[in-house]
Amino acid sequence: MESGRAVTTIRDVARVAGVAVSTVSRVINQSGYVAKDTEAKVKVAMEQLNFQPSGIARGLISRKTGSIGLLVPDVANPFFSDIARGAEDAAIAEGFSLFLCNSDWQLDRERMYLDILRRRWVDGVIVAGTRSSESDLLECIGSLPFVVVDRKATQMGSSVWSNNEVGALLATEHLMSTGCQKIVHIAGPEQSPSATARKTGFLRAMSQRPSQSALQSLLFPGDFRYEGGYHAALSLLNSSAPPDGIFAANDLMAIGVIQAAESLGLHIPQDLAVVGYDNIAMSSYVSPRLTTIDQPGYKMGQAGFEILFQIMHSKTQNLTDQEFEPTLIVRESTRSILLH
Amino acid sequence: MESGRAVTTIRDVARVAGVAVSTVSRVINQSGYVAKDTEAKVKVAMEQLNFQPSGIARGLISRKTGSIGLLVPDVANPFFSDIARGAEDAAIAEGFSLFLCNSDWQLDRERMYLDILRRRWVDGVIVAGTRSSESDLLECIGSLPFVVVDRKATQMGSSVWSNNEVGALLATEHLMSTGCQKIVHIAGPEQSPSATARKTGFLRAMSQRPSQSALQSLLFPGDFRYEGGYHAALSLLNSSAPPDGIFAANDLMAIGVIQAAESLGLHIPQDLAVVGYDNIAMSSYVSPRLTTIDQPGYKMGQAGFEILFQIMHSKTQNLTDQEFEPTLIVRESTRSILLH
DNA sequence: ATGAAAGCGCTAACAC
């Protein structure tokens, strides 16, 4: 069972150095007074024994483990792996380690992970891309310091977010301004707050357009996945009145749209203009390069940890909402704006 | 400082249930004999107090934390985020949590993380995509159970790997069999063992070809990044004797090659055939879809944890090398094989 | 079947 893995303890160090355990502890923590030469002796002993203080034992006393949980739907999704990378970089810079948890957008998995994290006495949690209602979340999280990423926290929590409605507005207006006559939005999953906000932004932009009847027919359901975009586009483009502009709720679906259009022999952006959302790395690699709305995953992950760090260090849960401005990145999948 | 976060302990439960702490412990661990009704009383108390046993305290005694470290160069890299997802899924299924560590391919960061993980008493480590020499690795890891992913462990460790030399051979032979006359390999970074193996495989395949002089000139340096592939291809294709086949050491570079070729007005695969390596999701989304060698990241991550799990549970470090067969995925970026 | 008590490795009073 490999259980008795030999651990050199503070006591071993004390014995070798010929001092008391508390002295060793003082050296480790640089607390209290220790004579220069005693300190040296202790350090030599620590070196010699290759001593590593047990974070576990320290955690038991201090009630702080120096670890936090990162809850994402799926690290294999580029947007969330960027968030993970940003959060981890920020965390390690402050000496924190990060537990990776993949919820697969399932509420019960979120609950499960939150319980596990609590048992592990993590000092805080970063919850990214959750679908759970805020009250559910608050209930699961209990008294743990937390910050929500990719969604504005409304009740009682801090968050890092980007205004998806504004981003969607930008995307739609861009399609309108480049001369598209019939624009369709392929939406994300119903339960996703960001997907909903993007849909709202799209509808808001469209409603500004004079004499645009039957807005509903310009919405098409999607699922945030490549295949969803591909099949949606196939249906749309084969219909009697195909669109000449498509705003997909995320880049993955937009890329699916591009592939579908290409398989039908259509030219982008001449026959069909396409805009995505997220600005994942892939979006600038596809052909034609995808026009999209930038949402800086790495920075949002970083900011998430930094805010959490502040919360963990101040008794008060002083609320913060850090907003990242969505920006339009124009690439080849849309016509360049016509000047008149 | 939020330090006195109230924790309900086993003692609280014992008091409420009117029993001794050891009885509560027995109920939690289902060890020893506990009378049915006593057990019920305890469970009610646990429920009522919303008691969660402290993993920290248990870890201090058992010397097992139920956590492991996952060391990757960069989770934002699709291949490694797949590995991370596979490893995490497998870990949580056995009740293990996973610390995410990004080394950025830097040896000193690997050392740092390994030290941190040891301090945290992780039960084991999965090291993926390391560049460190094996002796360095062994020294840093010390007595921690570990498994290496994406590289064959030669000395004294288990590993999950895929034969990169064979994969490269397949890729190169495919290019030859589809009629390419001048094939160039854009290699990965020198320090990367997988990159080296792929280069070796390429050279082996080429050496089978009769009268192929100056093999060296058919190698071009690269860096595993999109931009590297792009610029390498630009130089190659603008030269006096441009290749008609390129085997890039990974998909990211291959996609860069495709973009470069396209920007020069070349047709793929008619003017230039391209093969990548890894079969990342993106490779089937680009246009033309990329022919590549499949290396199943998710499964490799899963297998990594499973092997580690066995090692952690058996005193003996019985070595295992789980190999994943590289397979050729033919898509649009290469000519279909001519039958004769 | 249950309780009392000794520690896991460390920190933090409190003595000296």
Place this chain on the structure above:
DNA sequence: GTGTTAGCGCTTTCAT
């Protein structure tokens, strides 16, 4: 300045 000691929350003998 340095040593002694009492826990942190839990498991685990050893009694009863």
